[in-house]
Amino acid sequence: MKMKQSVGEKTFDYLNVLFMIILIIVTLYPFLYVLFSSVSDPGLLAKNRGILYMPLGFTLKAYELVFSNSMVMVGYMNTLFYVVVGTTINIFLTSLGAYALSRRNAMLVKPIMMMIIFTMFFSGGLIPTYLLIGELGMMDTRWALIIPNAMSVWNLIIMRTSFKAIPVSLEESARMDGANDFTILFKIILPLSLPVIAVMVLFYGVGHWNSYFNAMIYLRDRELFPLQLILREILITNSTDNFISGVGGGDRYPVGETVKYATIMVATLPILFLYPFLQKYFVKGVMIGSVKE
Known part of the structure; x- marks a missing residue:
């Protein structure tokens, strides 16, 4: 038989859910910002000074420069x-x-x-x-x-x-x-x-x-x-010249910014894809020491 929750318990549950949603947004948004920026048009991205909710003019130019x-x-x-x-x-x-x-x-x-x-x-x-x-x-x-x-x-x-x-x-x-x-x-x-x-x-x-x-x-x-x-080297020393050598002078800065974001994604995604396959073993790892003769 399911026990009926009191008003205080329901309020506590709702606040917990709200807190977790805020925590997920705060944690996940920086990753989404880098992802959206990496596939955005360099010129539009340079003009944007606010929060990104989606790519600005979808393009994979930055990834082409990175992999080239x-x-x-x-x-x-x-x-x-x-x-x-x-x-x-x-x-x-x-x-x-x-x-x-x-x-x-x-x-x-x-x-x-x-x-x-x-x-x-x-x-x-x-x-x-x-x-x-x-x-x-x-x-x-x-x-x-x-x-x-x-x-x-x-x-x-x-x-x-x-x-x-x-x-x-x-x-x-x-x-x-x-x-x-x-x-x-x-x-x-x-x-x-x-x-x-x-x-x-x-x-x-x-x-x-x-x-x-x-x-x-x-x-x-x-x-x-x-x-x-x-x-x-790309992020700290701002060395994106090798990536954008063929880009015109006025477009070098915005393209260089998208190249930075694309390089971050290229370096991050492979290890992120590995986590889901090994995540289940963390649950089993909690049982370390529980085996008894």
């Missing part, structure tokens, strides 16, 4: 390399570390975890890290963006917690059948931890996709630049 620029495509390919290779290394090393530290009979687990957690609060610093990268011969190479970030302590803790929640009886049964640690990890632990692994893939993948600071410090060769560093 070779550096954008180079940045795309580099970013895909960093995301795929970097995330693969991240998941592999994090899984190995989490498995070793989740074993109940392993030695010195607590001291090792304390040393690992210590690095979350105190790092070596930017200058020592820069010198170390140079001494290791990784300066101005792709590996400078992958090896130093090969493992996240926070993600290691999350995966370790997931592994510890798996009943130990499964491991004991496997060992009775002659399985070693690698067999247990890759045949039992990882298949049972797919929701957590999917979340880790998303965390690491988004981190690599959005990374630009390390590239700005360690890379000098523009052929190795990720997409986000190219986007930064």
Whole structure:
């Protein structure tokens, strides 16, 4: 039997809905503004000083200029390399570390975890890290963006917690059948931890996709630049000349503005399309630690 709500409860529900609608609008509108601006006519957009509710004279000219620029495509390919290779290394090393530290009979687990957690609060610093990268011969190479970030302590803790929640009886049964640690990890632990692994893939993948600071410090060769560093050059240094070299003088500024918006969309949409496919695993990830023997 459904209980009848009081006037106060109904008012509270309506206010909650109103608040959520306002929050959604405030959160979503900046994205829509960039989207509408990227497909608007440059001349009309330059004259507009108000809120955009729709594109002003629909055109894909800005996207044509973006994709005709070779550096954008180079940045795309580099970013895909960093995301795929970097995330693969991240998941592999994090899984190995989490498995070793989740074993109940392993030695010195607590001291090792304390040393690992210590690095979350105190790092070596930017200058020592820069010198170390140079001494290791990784300066101005792709590996400078992958090896130093090969493992996240926070993600290691999350995966370790997931592994510890798996009943130990499964491991004991496997060992009775002659399985070693690698067999247990890759045949039992990882298949049972797919929701957590999917979340880790998303965390690491988004981190690599959005990374630009390390590239700005360690890379000098523009052929190795990720997409986000190219986007930064366009937005911060206002370097859209390479995109609009064939545009007349009076039209260069408005076209340059739409190119900025189009580049933002090109750099944002791929990672947005990935979220819906992995979102369901966040719900399953909430159940970490709920399995009991």
